[in-house]
Amino acid sequence: MDSYDFIIVGGGIAGASAGYELAAHARVLVLERESQPGYHSTGRSAALYVQTHGPAVVRALARGAKNFFLNPPAGFAEHPLLTPRGMLIIGRADQAALLDQNFAQSSRHIVGLRRLDANEARGMVPLLNEDYVAGAVLDPEVMDMDVHAIHWGFIRGMRARGGRLAIGAGLQGLERNGSAWTVRTAAGDFAAPVVIDAAGAWCDEVGALAGAGAIGLVPKRRTAFIFDPPPGAGIAGWPSVIDVGEEFYFKPDAGKFLGSPADQTPMEPCDVQPDDFDIALAVERIQRAARIPVTHINRKWAGLRSFVADGSPVVGYDARVEGFFWVAGQGGYGIETSPSMGRLSASLALGRGVPADLAAQGVTEAALSPARFARA
């Protein structure tokens, strides 16, 4: 039986980034059930790097990821990982207080953040409806991410450091024998003292195989679709547009628009598919806010964003099961936080604490610890 120092379950962005960092120090195997490691949430995102949403610790992790994205290690990727996009957070007249709140909360960390009136907002996105948009906040630091390049940068980098990715290797059983796990998979049995659970929506299922208590992970469906912009609209330089109540968003995507109703329907872990009702809802909301007739849907999909009750990720050793480490609950932030999450996961798994630069951003072990569920 092949043995490793760390066996990571899940080859999405969480498992790949942790594997990349750990492979610099230890023998690592990443197990992926599918034939493509980006088949689930990682390959289905809206690809936006945002530093101003989610709980405080998520914002801190996203800020801590910026330098890696802008200056990745030599050979990590052939193209830039981030491209400027900007985000216009729009509101109706009855949402002015929400916009003010959004501006007050984010302006501390985003130097160029601006509160705009309706005319300024329409100056950026001319198709916004005059009778809908009463004001906006512009976050110029939001960027498009090249998710495929980031994900495969981690996987290639891990392999270059001696780590291994096994595909078609769904986990089937975990047995603790003394100081090591026997890890039974569809691709054979392996051994390691530490198993890292980075199985996305399936993290609680993997935890159950290890005999760990559930962290109460809830996968939530989010729908996205691609549609044509009005002819001649010249949208390439437009920012992404999201309503401040988070009921829809749209953004330019390779000459077309990507739209979403920002849905969050609780689901069992599965190969989730889009529901036409959610797409119709998004179309209705987008058309209320902007003169963008949606006549044809080019492509549609859905993915799972998995959250625990407080909305923050779960990173750390299980309080009760020896050698079992959680990397779960990335919600809607798993790509933009991945360089920080990879470094943090590796550092905590190696017993080295929170990396100093992340601690300086406000990341604490306690905010992410699985012990918060043991206490509950």
Ligand SMILES: Cc1cc2nc3c(=O)[nH]c(=O)nc-3n(C[C@H](O)[C@H](O)[C@H](O)COP(=O)(O)OP(=O)(O)OC[C@H]3O[C@@H](n4cnc5c(N)ncnc54)[C@H](O)[C@@H]3O)c2cc1C
């Ligand atoms: C529509 C949408 C828009 C989003 N937009 C953004 C965005 O703009 N920015 C952002 O940062 N994030 C965004 N996200 C969230 C982001 O996609 C997720 O947070 C991230 O992909 C989670 O990564 P993961 O590795 O935890 O999960 P996954 O990518 O799902 O990976 C988990 C892997 O574990 C494998 N696995 C599960 N069980 C087993 C088993 N028993 N054995 C072996 N392998 C197993 C699965 O096959 C899967 O490949 C969005 C998500 C969606 C759906």
